[in-house]
Amino acid sequence: MKTIVVMGRGGTGKTSFVSLITDYLLKKGEMPLLLVDLDPDQSLGEMVGVDLEAEGKKSIAELLEDTFIGKGGTLSGISPSERIEQRIWEEGMYEGEKFDFIAIGTKWIEGCYCMPDTALKEALGRLTKQYRYMLVDAPGGLEHLNRRITADVDDIIDVLGPSAKSFAHLERARRVAYESGIHYRRFFSVGGFLFPKALEYRAEKIEDIPYLGRISYDEEIARRTVEGEPVLGLMPVHPGPASVFRVMNKLGY
Numbered sequence: 537m538k539t540i541v542v543m544g545r546g547g548t549g550k551t552s553f554v555s556l557i558t559d560y561l562l563k564k565g566e567m568p569l570l571l572v573d574l575d576p577d578q579s580l581g582e583m584v585g586v587d588l589e590a591e592g593k594k595s596i597a598e599l600l601e602d603t604f605i606g607k608g609g610t611l612s613g614i615s616p617s618e619r620i621e622q623r624i625w626e627e628g629m630y631e632g633e634k635f636d637f638i639a640i641g642t643k644w645i646e647g648c649y650c651m652p653d654t655a656l657k658e659a660l661g662r663l664t665k666q667y668r669y670m671l672v673d674a675p676g677g678l679e680h681l682n683r684r685i686t687a688d689v690d691d692i693i694d695v696l697g698p699s700a701k702s703f704a705h706l707e708r709a710r711r712v713a714y715e716s717g718i719h720y721r722r723f724f725s726v727g728g729f730l731f732p733k734a735l736e737y738r739a740e741k742i743e744d745i746p747y748l749g750r751i752s753y754d755e756e757i758a759r760r761t762v763e764g765e766p767v768l769g770l771m772p773v774h775p776g777p778a779s780v781f782r783v784m785n786k787l788g789y
């Protein structure tokens with residue numbers, strides 16, 4: 537199983553990038569695929585055409601609360617991590633034809649919420665083994681990722697935004713990745729669809745963070761997101777998918 541984490545500042549195009557990576561991997565037959573939405577705003581679902589609520593599915597945060605906090609829980613003789621794993625399969629996991637999907641959700645209690653966090657991490661550790669790829673839309677902190685989801689990832693890709701501020705963010709992101717205790721194999725940057733071409737030379741000069749190129753502006757992506765339509769399934773000749781194809785090739789996927 538390989539894990540790819542997409543992060544970056546607000547509105548840089550992280551979620552659409554994750555959707556386009558999904559498309560790319562599906563086209564290559566890289567299945568099964570698990571998408572994980574770490575964004576409390578949960579916009580990944582909309583971009584990949586999954587409405588968890590309409591599917592009768594709950595977020596992981598809701599399931600954790602129901603299982604460990606709410607009703608006190610029953611002593612069913614199985615471990616906390618097995619209990620939450622079972623509930624994720626039954627009530628949290630959207631199982632689609634092309635990919636599976638979970639949303640972590642909003643209702644996090646800040647600070648160490650240790651037993652449930654550990655149980656969740658163990659459960660996800662087992663549950664994710666059966667996938668070929670796990671793609672994570674991770675706008676928030678990596679600490680959250682480490683504590684609740686996984687400590688081991690393959691690639692972290694930071695999406696650069698429209699200004700030079702993105703570089704400060706990138707440096708910070710790398711430091712945070714290091715300090716959060718996450719083990720990652722590779723760390724990259726990518727220019728978001730708003731990242732100016734004029735700044736590319738600076739991105740290319742950053743040591744230890746290979747720059748993978750820009751995601752192209754794509755009118756069809758803009759139109760679909762405005763209409764609330766999924767961005768999956770665009771023809772590969774569209775500028776957005778074509779640019780993600782180049783990025784993924786550089787990554788060796």
Ligand SMILES: Nc1ncnc2c1ncn2[C@@H]1O[C@H](COP(=O)(O)OP(=O)(O)OP(=O)(O)O)[C@@H](O)[C@H]1O
Pocket residue numbers: 544545546547548549550551552553575579675729751752753754755757758761762776
């Ligand atoms: N390649 C693209 N071409 C044109 N427009 C795009 C593209 N990617 C994203 N957009 C537009 O930009 C908006 C923000 O993109 P997206 O939601 O992917 O960013 P984000 O980084 O995930 O934002 P947030 O930080 O709020 O989660 C989208 O709603 C869409 O309208």
Ligand SMILES: [Mg+2]
Pocket residue numbers: 550551552575579580673675
């Ligand atoms: Mg997003």
